[in-house]
Amino acid sequence: MKKLMMLGMVCLMALAAGAQFTKAELHATGLTCAMCNNAINKALQALPFIQSVKSDIKNSSFHVVFRDGQEVNPDAMKKAVEDAGFSVGKLELYGNEQPLSVGDDKHVTIGKSVYHFVNVGDRQLNADTKLMIIDKDFISHKQFKKISASTKMDCIQTGKAGSCCTDAGVPENARVYHVTI
Secondary structure, eight states: OHHHHHHHHHHHHHHHHHOOOOEEEEEEESOOSHHHHHHHHHHHHTSTTEEEEEEETTTTEEEEEEOTTOOOOHHHHHHHHHHTTOEEEEEEEEOOOSOEEEOTTOEEEETTEEEEEOSOOSEEEOTTOOEEEOSTTTSOHHHHHHHHHTOOOTHHHHSBOOHHHHTTTOOTTOBEEEEEO
16 A cells, blocks of 8 residues: 555656646847847847747747756746846746646646746646746736736735745745746
């Protein structure tokens, strides 16, 4: 019986470890020319977890493919864009290979990061599900103001685990990405 329980725990850990993002779409703001586009493209490609970047200059967007088995860091992507002199207007992540059940205010660990789901209802995520990060500086100021006014969660203001997160077992002050579908 103990061996069976241990095997079950190992399988669950393997499933959680296999959950990862495979690609993203990032929209940048403040671009005025092809040189701006190129600066962001180079900054993103310099990140170790990014395999490739294809830019769409017309829409100020970047289609990003992640390296297999690499931890995706949305904050590093935002910093790369900001270091190039621009801002993130939207970041959408795709590709969780393992089906996941989510719901409002549910916390899910994908890779090593915690994602706090907002206004999603109860649903199942799959590889085609688009998660939009709704933390400050990942969306427009106007969008963030509207979203943050519609919730009582303090953690959405800081991106750090608040009481709603610690009640779910997330360590205090841990980085938590707030996402919606």
